[in-house]
Amino acid sequence: xxxxxxxxxxxxxxxxxxxxxxxxxxxxxxxxxxxxxxxxxxxxxxxxxxxxxxxxxxxxxxxxxxxxxxxxxxxxxxxxxxxxxxxxxxxxxxxxxxxxxxxxxxxxxxxxxxxxxxxxxxxxxxxxxxxxxxxxxxxxxxxxxxxxxxxxxxxxxxxxxxxxxxxxxxxxxxxxxxxxxxxxxxxxxxxxxxxxxxxxxxxxxxxxxxxxxxxxxxxxxxxxxxxxxxxxxxxxxxxxxxxxxxxxxxxxxxxxxxxxxxxxxxxxxxxxxxxxxxxxxxxxxxxxxxxxxxxxxxxxxxxxxxxxxxxxxxxxxxxxxxxxxxxxxxxxxxxxxxxxxxxxxxxxxxxxxxxxxxxxxxxxxxxxxxxxxxxxxxxxxxxxxxxxxxxxxxxxxxxxxxxxxxxxxxxxxxxxxxxxxxxxxxxxxxxxxxxxxxxxx
Numbered sequence: 001x002x003x004x005x006x007x008x009x010x011x012x013x014x015x016x017x018x019x020x021x022x023x024x025x026x027x028x029x030x031x032x033x034x035x036x037x038x039x040x041x042x043x044x045x046x047x048x049x050x051x052x053x054x055x056x057x058x059x060x061x062x063x064x065x066x067x068x069x070x071x072x073x074x075x076x077x078x079x080x081x082x083x084x085x086x087x088x089x090x091x092x093x094x095x096x097x098x099x100x101x102x103x104x105x106x107x108x109x110x111x112x113x114x115x116x117x118x119x120x121x122x123x124x125x126x127x128x129x130x131x132x133x134x135x136x137x138x139x140x141x142x143x144x145x146x147x148x149x150x151x152x153x154x155x156x157x158x159x160x161x162x163x164x165x166x167x168x169x170x171x172x173x174x175x176x177x178x179x180x181x182x183x184x185x186x187x188x189x190x191x192x193x194x195x196x197x198x199x200x201x202x203x204x205x206x207x208x209x210x211x212x213x214x215x216x217x218x219x220x221x222x223x224x225x226x227x228x229x230x231x232x233x234x235x236x237x238x239x240x241x242x243x244x245x246x247x248x249x250x251x252x253x254x255x256x257x258x259x260x261x262x263x264x265x266x267x268x269x270x271x272x273x274x275x276x277x278x279x280x281x282x283x284x285x286x287x288x289x290x291x292x293x294x295x296x297x298x299x300x301x302x303x304x305x306x307x308x309x310x311x312x313x314x315x316x317x318x319x320x321x322x323x324x325x326x327x328x329x330x331x332x333x334x335x336x337x338x339x340x341x342x343x344x345x346x347x348x349x350x351x352x353x354x355x356x357x358x359x360x361x362x363x364x365x366x367x368x369x370x371x372x373x374x375x376x377x378x379x380x381x382x383x384x385x386x387x388x389x390x391x392x393x394x395x396x397x398x399x400x401x402x403x404x405x406x407x408x409x410x411x412x413x414x415x416x417x418x419x420x421x422x423x424x425x426x427x428x429x430x431x432x433x434x435x436x437x438x439x440x441x
Contacts, residue, residue, distance in 0.1 A: 024381030
């Protein structure tokens, strides 16, 4: 069907299209008139999702913000929030609502409070204002004042329930951490007692850095200068290289604690000692009557080293017990701090929500909007009328132009056309005259 055929068909079926459009408009206006009006009131809260928690300091990650907002929207339409709003509105004491509840037959499936909560849920919508962290709660009613009142009640119930959820979760976690704290306190006391008893029984004392006193003395000897020597000489003096030899011995003993036997530094120290030992031997040979009294640094270090090796097992066990005490003390301190933090959060009044004023009773109803309804009805009526006109045209075809005869391959002898003349009567007579001539030819 060409454009010309389509418009010829519409012009032929204009009465049908107009009648359908008028009927659709009338029906839409009538239905809108008999339906109850609807007013919508909005109440807003701001989600503090970008601010750290005042108690824990936690911040919601950006990848979880969308899920958090969706959860809050679902919570607003939850039974617990709607039930609190119904309680605050005093609906449970309303005889009219109780009568509606009995007449609805819902008493067989749900109780009265649940029925009221579902009624609030059905009239409540929530969504995030675009480009912000403001959550808008909308409640619809047949009157402006109840719409504003219920919007605020739903918002207050939502804030109250959010705070209750936070407190409940914090209290539950705090109780668990309190139990763990008591367990760790008992374990720490037992570990400290075991460590103290072991140190007392074996005579081992550890410093703050877990070093026993014997090892501390050994390290002190390794880093101290050679002791003063009391010398009695029958005729000569002290070998000049004997003091250096003692220092080399102390350095070798200290290096043996940290370096391997083949380490270049340790090998160099041993070579230096060999050279100094030869020099001391030559000097002592030159002064045979020199007698030195008092222990040397090397002998003191060797004795202390033997003592450390003798008590190595006890010192190692003491260090293990001390490490256990440190680990338990660290766990106890962290657990106790977390328990105190959760206890503070359980008593906090911070819900993470900020109220943004109360709802205002709407001045204009959101339904029905007659201009919008009329425009949609006219558009829908036109579409329906055109569709019915097309259906009628396809069912009962009419020849409205010569091109339509081409479908049947019918011969065309002539086409009647109308030319505009000065006299309407003359034009009609001319039209019939031309038509007669065409048919007779």
